[in-house]
Amino acid sequence: MAADQAQGGFPVDPIHQFQIQTLIPLDFGGIDASFTNSSLWMVITMFAVTAFTIFAMRGRAMVPGRMQSIVEMSYEFVANMVRENAGSDGQKFFPFIFTLFMFVLFANLFGMFPYAFTVMSHIIVTFALAMTVFIGVTLVGFAKNGLGFLKLFVPDGAPGALLPLVVLIEIISYLSRPISLSVRLFANLLAGHITLKIFAGFIITFVSTGSVLGIAGAILPMGMIVALTALEFLVAFLQAYVFTVLTCMYLSDALHPGH
Amino acid sequence: MSQDTHMTPELSEGTVQQAEHGSNFPPFDVTTFEPQLVWLLITFGILYYLMSKIALPRIGTVIEERRDRIADDLDQAAQFKQETDDAIQAYETALAEARGKAHAIAQETRERLSAQTETKREALEAELAKKVEEAETRIASTKDAALQNVRTVAGDVAGAVITQLLGDDADAAQISQAVDAAMNQEG
Amino acid sequence: MADNSDETSQSTRLTQGEVGALSDLEKRIHTAQRERHKTDLAESQKRNTDMGVGLRLSTEFIAGIIAGTGLGWLLDYWLGTTPLFLILGLGLGFAAAIMNVLRVTKNMGTSSVQTDDTKTDDTAGNTPGATE
Numbered sequence: 001m002a003a004d005q006a007q008g009g010f011p012v013d014p015i016h017q018f019q020i021q022t023l024i025p026l027d028f029g030g031i032d033a034s035f036t037n038s039s040l041w042m043v044i045t046m047f048a049v050t051a052f053t054i055f056a057m058r059g060r061a062m063v064p065g066r067m068q069s070i071v072e073m074s075y076e077f078v079a080n081m082v083r084e085n086a087g088s089d090g091q092k093f094f095p096f097i098f099t100l101f102m103f104v105l106f107a108n109l110f111g112m113f114p115y116a117f118t119v120m121s122h123i124i125v126t127f128a129l130a131m132t133v134f135i136g137v138t139l140v141g142f143a144k145n146g147l148g149f150l151k152l153f154v155p156d157g158a159p160g161a162l163l164p165l166v167v168l169i170e171i172i173s174y175l176s177r178p179i180s181l182s183v184r185l186f187a188n189l190l191a192g193h194i195t196l197k198i199f200a201g202f203i204i205t206f207v208s209t210g211s212v213l214g215i216a217g218a219i220l221p222m223g224m225i226v227a228l229t230a231l232e233f234l235v236a237f238l239q240a241y242v243f244t245v246l247t248c249m250y251l252s253d254a255l256h257p258g259h
Numbered sequence: 260m261s262q263d264t265h266m267t268p269e270l271s272e273g274t275v276q277q278a279e280h281g282s283n284f285p286p287f288d289v290t291t292f293e294p295q296l297v298w299l300l301i302t303f304g305i306l307y308y309l310m311s312k313i314a315l316p317r318i319g320t321v322i323e324e325r326r327d328r329i330a331d332d333l334d335q336a337a338q339f340k341q342e343t344d345d346a347i348q349a350y351e352t353a354l355a356e357a358r359g360k361a362h363a364i365a366q367e368t369r370e371r372l373s374a375q376t377e378t379k380r381e382a383l384e385a386e387l388a389k390k391v392e393e394a395e396t397r398i399a400s401t402k403d404a405a406l407q408n409v410r411t412v413a414g415d416v417a418g419a420v421i422t423q424l425l426g427d428d429a430d431a432a433q434i435s436q437a438v439d440a441a442m443n444q445e446g
Numbered sequence: 447m448a449d450n451s452d453e454t455s456q457s458t459r460l461t462q463g464e465v466g467a468l469s470d471l472e473k474r475i476h477t478a479q480r481e482r483h484k485t486d487l488a489e490s491q492k493r494n495t496d497m498g499v500g501l502r503l504s505t506e507f508i509a510g511i512i513a514g515t516g517l518g519w520l521l522d523y524w525l526g527t528t529p530l531f532l533i534l535g536l537g538l539g540f541a542a543a544i545m546n547v548l549r550v551t552k553n554m555g556t557s558s559v560q561t562d563d564t565k566t567d568d569t570a571g572n573t574p575g576a577t578e
Contacts, residue, residue, distance in 0.1 A: 018285040020295070032293040039298035046302040053314035060321045062328065068321075075318045095311035103306055122285070124292045128299055172514045172535075172542035173549075179516075180509030180546070187505070190286065336475050343468060 014197035018121050018190070037117045038125070041110055045119065048110070049102045074102065078244065085248035089255050096136075097251075100129065101244040108189060108236035112229070120239075121189045123182060130182035133247045141254030152257040181246055188239050192232045199225045406442075413438040506546035514539015 024035035053074075056067035064072060078098045082090050104120060111118030120126055141149040153170040154163070199221045206218035285291070417434045421427070518535020522528045 015284065020285055020288065020291040022294075026294075028297075031297060032290075033297040034294040035298070036291070036294050038291070038295050039302075042298050042302040046306045049306055050309050050314070053310065053318065057314070057317050057321065060317065062321075062325055064321075071318060072322055075315070075322065095315050096307060098315060099303070099307045099310045102310070103303055122291075122295060123287070124295050125299055128296055129303075169538055169541045169545055172517060172538050173510060173545050175517065176506070176509035176513035176539075176542060176546060179512050180505040183509060183512075184505040186286070333475060333479050337479070340468065340472050340475060347468070 014194045014201065017118070017193060017197060020122075038119055038122065041107065041117045041119050045103060045106045045110055049099075049106050052106075053102070074098075081241075081245060082248055085245060086251040087255060090248065090251050093140075093251055097244055097247055100133070100247060101240055104129070104185070104243055105237060105240035108240055109233070111189065111193065112232060112236060118189055118193055120185055121193060123186045126182035126186040127178065129243075130178035130185075133181065133250065134178035137247075137250045137254045140251065141257060144255055145257055149254065149257050152253055177246075177250060181243060185239050185243050188235055192228075192235050196225065196228055196232060199228060410435070410438055410442065413442070503547050503550055506550055507543040510541075510543025510546045511536065511539040514542055 021037045022034045023037060023040060026033040026035055052067075053071055056071045059065065059068065061068060075098070078101050079091075079094060081101075082094050082097055086093070107119040110116050111121065138149075141152070145151075153167050153174065155166060155170065159166070202221040203218045203225070206214045206221070208214070414431070414434050417438060418428075418431065421434070514535040514537070515532060516535070518531035518533070518539075521531035521535070525531070
């Protein structure tokens, strides 16, 4: 319904860009594994990150070139993030967190290309990543602390009679983590891309009037698009960063539930 | 907001309905979930494998090596600096020593030279004094001799003049007395 | 005599210049060494500004309500007590949502205190996050 209305209102349908299109229908033992535009951009993201981190480091130079410097900066960036938020024993999970950060970041940045598909604008993808983090972190918590991990749900100044209620609320709060993690990433990218498309629609509407006033009127949304695009690049990075930082924080909770 | 109205029928009416709902709002289209999850698993899994097995150890090694290298270089630089400082210290003391020594040598030389000059000067002065004395005596004797000659000549001339004027031989004693008186008057 | 003194002053002036260059070098070596130690610390502190924390609040809240309500809905679905746990879950979810938000705000407080101790620069980066 929303899509139909948008289609009527604007020459550019702001929802259309999120459409999944099957490129190659595939089926593995009853599982629909069709290669879609989303899959295509996931694969592109995978290859891009691989190229970035492996081929840029080919020289392994003592004095790094530009690309190597950027790769090393990313490495140090994530390594610092893990060290600060999850502590030194979180270092074991650095490869996963680095992969997570790079995957989300590159997917978001590719989403800024015209005609590209934004992988993280689909809740199922962000939710799957968030659930992976959530389940993984919970398992780590129990593996590391045994039942002591449950201390996480018992706050320090527990007021006797209210304790069951407080613990219940804490558990719900804990369960809400993957939701907030996935919704934040999904909603930010979705909203950003819809806004961009709507402004692009304004330009086309103005210009298609053909009048001088219409073309002049297109300048304002044009400027907005430039500003919004810059903002969206920031959001693309920031959301990848936030997703990863929160993963580190949850990991920290799992490693040291006493805090 | 509209997403919520889509969500509720999907959740309550079951999966058959969802396929028809497919095109309404793509991110909530349940039929697309399966392939997305499959491909997310594939791509993320491969990427994780590549990162943890190849890329990250490689980057880590390079960074670690460089870090050690820089630390070594800095330590070495500090060491060289220390050595330089020591060398400068040694140089400065040597310089000060040399300067002191040079000063002493100069002083000594100067004293020796001035002493030498002094003795030479004294010898020269003595010689000169002697020569002056000699010259003075010589002059005095020459003067005496000359005066003697003058007296003789004056006596002779006076005698001759008197003889010519008076026609008479003059008393030699008187003449020499007069000459002496005249000469003393003159002199 | 004059010649001699002039020579000595010239030689000292030369070494003074060299000493100046050397002390400069020493300073540079020291700062380089100190900076290498600092990068681990200061850079990490700078990253600790939790710039995304402000963005968390709204989603944390919504997520708390969704989690509570979802859990209630699931229980109702299994037990067939349709409105009961849904409403209970909504209430608990609301409480969890508030707790989520409070926790984020508290974290922001502690992180800003941590950075206060080390660097004033970071508080400037932190305050907009806190006001958001």
